[in-house]
Amino acid sequence: xxxxxxxxxxxxxxxxxxxxxxxxxxxxxxxxxxxxxxxxxxxxxxxxxxxxxxxxxxxxxxxxxxxxxxxxxxxxxxxxxxxxxxxxxxxxxxxxxxxxxxxxxxxxxxxxxxxxxxxxxxxxxxxxxxxxxxxxxxxxxxxxxxxxxxxxxxxxxxxxxxxxxxxxxxxxxxxxxxxxxxxxxxxxxxxxxxxxxxxxxxxxxxxxxxxxxxxxxxxxxxxxxxxxxxxxxxxxxxxxxxxxxxxxxxxxxxxxxxxxxx
Ligand code: ADP
Numbered sequence: 001x002x003x004x005x006x007x008x009x010x011x012x013x014x015x016x017x018x019x020x021x022x023x024x025x026x027x028x029x030x031x032x033x034x035x036x037x038x039x040x041x042x043x044x045x046x047x048x049x050x051x052x053x054x055x056x057x058x059x060x061x062x063x064x065x066x067x068x069x070x071x072x073x074x075x076x077x078x079x080x081x082x083x084x085x086x087x088x089x090x091x092x093x094x095x096x097x098x099x100x101x102x103x104x105x106x107x108x109x110x111x112x113x114x115x116x117x118x119x120x121x122x123x124x125x126x127x128x129x130x131x132x133x134x135x136x137x138x139x140x141x142x143x144x145x146x147x148x149x150x151x152x153x154x155x156x157x158x159x160x161x162x163x164x165x166x167x168x169x170x171x172x173x174x175x176x177x178x179x180x181x182x183x184x185x186x187x188x189x190x191x192x193x194x195x196x197x198x199x200x201x202x203x204x205x206x207x208x209x210x211x212x213x214x215x216x217x218x219x220x221x222x223x224x225x226x227x228x229x230x231x232x233x234x235x236x237x238x239x240x241x242x243x244x245x246x247x248x249x250x251x252x253x254x255x256x257x258x259x260x261x262x
Pocket of ligand 1 (some may be wrong): 162165194208221248249
């Protein structure tokens with residue numbers, strides 16, 4: 001609520017007072033503010049790696065290039081920061097395509113088990129490196145109506161989060177079951193650091209992170225969950241997060257069962 005007060009002078013004591021205008025912040029204003037915040041966030045997220053890249057290039061120009069050791073290290077920082085910017089721009093493009101609703105979707109029946117298996121397989125190396133175990137239990141006969149590339153992205157975002165925020169010797173499990181004639185419920189559970197209760201309501205917001213430093217260090221853009229939510233909702237599903245700080249996190253989402261599917 002915005003309140004404006006204007007002093008009001010009347011001729012008599014009784015008439016002196018103030019005119020107070022109360023009005024709701026309109027949807028338009030809210031949208032404008034969200035857009036400004038978004039642009040500010042994007043600028044900041046791009047400026048940070050750019051500044052790092054620039055300073056390492058300057059160090060190389062100032063002579064570090066003469067030392068092969070330094071040069072190699074600095075170039076690897078530059079390469080890492082460039083990767084981050086590419087990831088960020090890729091995620092931003094994905095979000096803007098979801099917003100614009102002009103993407104063509106290749107929705108068709110697919111075996112959920114195959115999708116989960118392939119997604120898990122893509123993380124084999126990373127799981128080994130981080131000493132985190134992943135298991136999945138998905139019945140053979142679940143057929144869902146989805147765009148497989150889009151669903152791949154949901155699994156990639158959610159599994160990579162589970163790995164990023166789960167310390168060594170942790171476990172990740174993926175389960176799926178039919179919950180109604182029309183929907184399948186998929187759950188990705190980890191035994192990681194969890195999310196504080198006070199952060200849960202904003203957790204799907206763009207660029208929202210519990211621990212910015214940890215997210216950045218793990219290569220996060222802060223956009224993974226908003227993209228996952230966008231994709232699930234486009235499929236007519238819903239997504240939610242339950243979490244207990246220090247215990248772990250469970251991300252659950254629904255997907256449409258393919259008509260005529262088993
Ligand atoms: P990021 O790129 O930072 O991981 P996301 O949008 O994917 O961005 O997630 C937003 C934030 O939610 C993360 O920064 C992290 O704080 C929290 N988060 C997401 N998934 C998990 C998880 N499995 N365990 C703990 N925290 C998580």
